[in-house]
Amino acid sequence: xxxxxxYRHWIRDSDLIxxxxxxxxxxxxxxxxxxxxxKALRLVLKxxxxxxxxxxxxxxxxxxxxxxxxxxxxxxxxxxxxxxxNKAGVGPMASVAGAIAECVGSELSAFxxxxxxxxxxxxxxxSSKKRVIGIxxxxxxxxxxxxxxxxxxxxxxxxxxxxxxxxxxxxxxxADAVITISGSASVAxxxxxxxxxxIKEPDNIPHGIEVAKGIAGLKGVIIIIGNDMGLWxxxxxxxxxx
Numbered sequence: 001x002x003x004x005x006x007y008r009h010w011i012r013d014s015d016l017i018x019x020x021x022x023x024x025x026x027x028x029x030x031x032x033x034x035x036x037x038x039k040a041l042r043l044v045l046k047x048x049x050x051x052x053x054x055x056x057x058x059x060x061x062x063x064x065x066x067x068x069x070x071x072x073x074x075x076x077x078x079x080x081x082x083x084x085x086n087k088a089g090v091g092p093m094a095s096v097a098g099a100i101a102e103c104v105g106s107e108l109s110a111f112x113x114x115x116x117x118x119x120x121x122x123x124x125x126x127s128s129k130k131r132v133i134g135i136x137x138x139x140x141x142x143x144x145x146x147x148x149x150x151x152x153x154x155x156x157x158x159x160x161x162x163x164x165x166x167x168x169x170x171x172x173x174x175a176d177a178v179i180t181i182s183g184s185a186s187v188a189x190x191x192x193x194x195x196x197x198x199i200k201e202p203d204n205i206p207h208g209i210e211v212a213k214g215i216a217g218l219k220g221v222i223i224i225i226g227n228d229m230g231l232w233x234x235x236x237x238x239x240x241x242x
Contacts, residue, residue, distance in 0.1 A: 027119070061092055081096065087191070105125075141226075145239065148179060178192050179222040219234045
């Protein structure tokens with residue numbers, strides 16, 4: 001069932017031109033210096049076609065909850081998903097939203113120095129200035145009161161979110177939000193799932209942070225469950241509301 005993406009206004013991008021691209025399950029909000037909707041539409045179609053074609057030939061790619069072997073003959077988006085899954089120890093589809101955001105955003109960055117691609121809470125971000133991404137954590141008292149501060153010089157980055165209490169994505173945990181930061185949005189997406197699966201109560205936060213430290217390419221994590229929060233790495237938070 002479609003869920004209204006009311007959190008989208010929490011990304012501070014009012015200085016950019018924003019537009020949506022929706023094709024089947026893919027629902028992107030994209031912000032850039034100019035309206036790149038037509039280019040973005042072609043890119044989404046290209047990457048969806050590559051994924052759907054590969055899944056037709058390799059059905060396990062869609063259903064596996066474990067990493068699958070790398071495939072040198074696979075399309076680019078498939079390979080970055082396979083790589084991310086192997087780093088995080090999850091199935092490849094755990095990184096699909098981040099991978100689409102990353103692939104589309106990377107190509108659009110040739111046409112705009114500022115590109116933000118949001119796909120169901122998973123974000124590819126390239127910026128020349130500081131940006132703040134508001135943190136939506138469901139019913140947690142921290143939801144909407146803090147944000148993740150990103151320096152433009154550190155981008156491009158992937159910032160992805162997994163939740164056991166919000167949305168329809170598969171999670172075995174009960175975290176209100178696990179936010180991950182990586183140079184690759186596909187790795188951030190897979191890592192958010194892997195860490196989120198391990199957070200069932202506040203006492204699990206230290207273990208989640210240890211898991212994060214062991215995922216190659218992960219730069220930082222924020223874990224929120226109820227009133228409790230844990231941070232590691234390059235996760236700089238700021239207050240967004242009194």
